Amino acid sequence: MHTKSFFIGAFFCLGVIIPVLGQVKAPRAHGPVPSENQLRWQEMEYYAFIHFSINTYTDMAWGKGDEDPKLFNPTDMDCRQWARICKEAGMKGIIFTAKHHSGFCLWPSKYTDYSIKNIPWRNGQADIVRELADACKEYGLKFGVYLSPWDRNHAEYGKPAYITYFRDQLRELLSNYGDIFEVWYDGANGGSGYYGGANETRRIDAKTYYDWPNTYKLVRELQPNIVIWNDGGDRADLRWVGTEAGYVGETNWSLLNATGDVPEEMLRHGVENGDSWVPGEVNTSIRPEWFYHEREDKKVKTLPQLMDLYHHSIGRNGTLLLNFPIMPNGLIHEKDEKAVLEFASAIKEAFAVNLVEKAGAEASNIRGKRSKYNAKKAIDGDKESYWATDDGVNKAALTINFTKPTAFNRFLVQEYIRLGQRVKTFTVEALVNGVWKELAKETTIGYKRILRFPTVEATKLRFTITDSKSCPLISNIGVYKAPQILTPPTIVREQSGDIRITPADPESELYYSLDGSTPTVQSNKYTGPIKTNDGKADVKAIAYNKTTGKSSTLTEEKFDIARKNWKVLGIEDKNVSKVLDGNVNTNWHQSRNAKMPVELVIDLGKQENLTGFRYLPDQNWWADGSIITQYQFFVAEDNQAWELVSEGEFANIKNNPFWQTKSFNPIKGRYIKLKALQNVQTTASGYAEIDVITE
Numbered sequence: 001m002h003t004k005s006f007f008i009g010a011f012f013c014l015g016v017i018i019p020v021l022g023q024v025k026a027p028r029a030h031g032p033v034p035s036e037n038q039l040r041w042q043e044m045e046y047y048a049f050i051h052f053s054i055n056t057y058t059d060m061a062w063g064k065g066d067e068d069p070k071l072f073n074p075t076d077m078d079c080r081q082w083a084r085i086c087k088e089a090g091m092k093g094i095i096f097t098a099k100h101h102s103g104f105c106l107w108p109s110k111y112t113d114y115s116i117k118n119i120p121w122r123n124g125q126a127d128i129v130r131e132l133a134d135a136c137k138e139y140g141l142k143f144g145v146y147l148s149p150w151d152r153n154h155a156e157y158g159k160p161a162y163i164t165y166f167r168d169q170l171r172e173l174l175s176n177y178g179d180i181f182e183v184w185y186d187g188a189n190g191g192s193g194y195y196g197g198a199n200e201t202r203r204i205d206a207k208t209y210y211d212w213p214n215t216y217k218l219v220r221e222l223q224p225n226i227v228i229w230n231d232g233g234d235r236a237d238l239r240w241v242g243t244e245a246g247y248v249g250e251t252n253w254s255l256l257n258a259t260g261d262v263p264e265e266m267l268r269h270g271v272e273n274g275d276s277w278v279p280g281e282v283n284t285s286i287r288p289e290w291f292y293h294e295r296e297d298k299k300v301k302t303l304p305q306l307m308d309l310y311h312h313s314i315g316r317n318g319t320l321l322l323n324f325p326i327m328p329n330g331l332i333h334e335k336d337e338k339a340v341l342e343f344a345s346a347i348k349e350a351f352a353v354n355l356v357e358k359a360g361a362e363a364s365n366i367r368g369k370r371s372k373y374n375a376k377k378a379i380d381g382d383k384e385s386y387w388a389t390d391d392g393v394n395k396a397a398l399t400i401n402f403t404k405p406t407a408f409n410r411f412l413v414q415e416y417i418r419l420g421q422r423v424k425t426f427t428v429e430a431l432v433n434g435v436w437k438e439l440a441k442e443t444t445i446g447y448k449r450i451l452r453f454p455t456v457e458a459t460k461l462r463f464t465i466t467d468s469k470s471c472p473l474i475s476n477i478g479v480y481k482a483p484q485i486l487t488p489p490t491i492v493r494e495q496s497g498d499i500r501i502t503p504a505d506p507e508s509e510l511y512y513s514l515d516g517s518t519p520t521v522q523s524n525k526y527t528g529p530i531k532t533n534d535g536k537a538d539v540k541a542i543a544y545n546k547t548t549g550k551s552s553t554l555t556e557e558k559f560d561i562a563r564k565n566w567k568v569l570g571i572e573d574k575n576v577s578k579v580l581d582g583n584v585n586t587n588w589h590q591s592r593n594a595k596m597p598v599e600l601v602i603d604l605g606k607q608e609n610l611t612g613f614r615y616l617p618d619q620n621w622w623a624d625g626s627i628i629t630q631y632q633f634f635v636a637e638d639n640q641a642w643e644l645v646s647e648g649e650f651a652n653i654k655n656n657p658f659w660q661t662k663s664f665n666p667i668k669g670r671y672i673k674l675k676a677l678q679n680v681q682t683t684a685s686g687y688a689e690i691d692v693i694t695e
């Protein structure tokens with residue numbers, strides 16, 4: 001080669017090579033960014049909650065603060081069982097209710113007598129916080145504490161002295177048990193309590209009473225690597241997502257404004273232009289309630305429910321805090337263990353093979369044309385490298401080229417959030433037989449977004465960012481083919497007494513039993529409504545897919561006496577029958593003009609031997625103001641001489657609006673009356689269902 005042309009050639013090559021060598025300007029942060037503590041926490045993704053306290057022994061959701069400490073007697077307690085299960089389930093840490101609203105302390109706090117140091121169990125020598133912290137260490141799990149700000153036992157609650165007590169306890173927990181990754185301050189403040197014998201209602205202003213800024217200062221001094229969760233007062237490091245039902249919004253910004261209240265609905269989505277990084281944590285229980293209740297042994301979340309939970313939390317830019325209630329004997333129930341381990345293997349199976357590993361990637365725009373921010377960086381499995389576009393290019397597409405037609409049904413994408421959350425909208429398409437087919441049209445991404453869609457076989461996948469706050473930075477993309485999981489059927493008993501079993505997908509066959517046995521394909525095949533004599537029935541059912549030969553997990557429902565001849569009295573509105581129709585998705589509300597207390601009187605048609613009642617509030621999240629929180633329940637033989645058989649609170653019902661079951665001493669009666677003394681907000685009490693329990 002001629003020397004001159006060699007130099008000219010080298011000169012032009014260099015022009016191309018220089019950007020490759022890294023002269024391209026790195027993207028700058030956009031808007032609020034996470035702290036190191038928040039980043040470390042976000043990468044944990046999945047960890048456990050453990051609810052255990054004095055009210056485990058009284059079958060209540062919230063202890064009142066006057067429970068006898070001697071009741072606490074976990075004969076077989078083994079924190080290593082809890083830690084082992086969490087570890088095997090793929091969780092990264094455990095947050096423990098060191099003190100719940102009852103005020104009962106599960107460590108021997110110096111500052112109160114209301115703790116495990118004053119009970120016969122283990123001669124008052126135990127320290128469950130210590131045992132669990134040690135077990136977490138042994139199993140390589142991080143450890144966190146729940147210290148309820150509301151304390152229904154403490155005499156000074158509501159006064160300044162309690163804040164000193166609260167901080168003293170925090171100091172104990174954050175100084176003596178090693179590293180704490182998260183501290184949890186529940187915002188509940190139901191008002192009434194024992195309060196050292198005062199037995200009264202005390203209201204506080206959750207924003208000012210706890211002086212959060214100074215409490216946070218103390219926390220950060222004692223545990224510099226901690227993240228703080230708080231839904232009741234000041235803005236903390238993490239936010240509640242506004243529900244305990246186990247999901248965050250599909251649009252989920254990890255941002256909020258530092259000042260100013262956010263409506264609960266907004267907590268689900270974050271605030272697009274918020275001025276602070278406050279990511280969402282999805283907290284929910286593996287059973288309907290947080291504490292153990294034997295009646296919920298049949299209500300452990302099913303595999304499809306847990307999979308939904310996974311996709312609605314971790315798959316929507318949140319973390320998942322999944323609760324295990326501890327039984328009175330001190331252990332996690334075997335059904336909960338089985339469920340969570342099945343869940344772990346299903347996740348492993350679903351995301352076992354990332355189909356992009358053998359694929360190529362190209363992008364419509366690459367920062368500095370051919371730089372280290374190229375498309376491959378999104379599929380190289382390195383979370384620190386990322387595909388980026390030029391500044392000002394907020395729309396761009398990345399195409400994955402498969403080497404052969406490839407079947408898939410999951411798409412996973414992650415932003416490089418260290419420099420902020422940017423993507424506002426995007427689409428996913430597949431090239432099927434030479435034609436682009438849209439699979440999804442979505443909003444935010446954040447740390448991680450996972451989409452599910454019916455299986456397609458395609459040669460290419462195109463991920464198009466249609467709008468972004470600033471040049472998008474994509475650190476990871478995954479494409480998977482997850483196996484199908486059959487959803488168990490739903491079982492409903494209509495007011496007529498007929499039992500209907502419905503599959504989640506029409507291709508499934510249904511098999512059921514009425515004798516308590518576990519149904520198989522040899523059991524009764526469901527072909528239409530099942531008639532019952534008196535309504536009572538113990539129904540178990542499975543869905544079965546003939547093509548795959550797979551069965552779903554079991555659905556179980558136990559029904560008490562039929563409601564066929566029941567009548568709601570004194571209400572003209574025809575819709576009132578919805579409270580008896582067996583369908584949890586229909587409801588009826590008292591008139592908006594009603595004045596509390598409001599009553600619902602039902603004629604059972606004949607005398608029954610009653611031992612309890614059940615109330616299910618309106619299941620629509622927007623109806624939460626209508627949920628009854630304080631009630632009285634009466635029984636009469638004649639609709640006149642009413643006897644009060646049960647009264648009190650439906651604790652935590654607003655956040656956890658499931659069936660409320662209340663038992664009372666057996667009584668004969670034909671008429672029942674549920675009196676709502678207080679609702680969450682409005683006076684128009686709402687009801688999805690009312691039922692009774694008979695002997």
Ligand code: FUL
Nearest residue numbers: 061186188283290652655
């Ligand atoms: C709620 C509390 O009131 C519940 O009892 C439970 O601890 C849950 C995690 O937070 O709001």
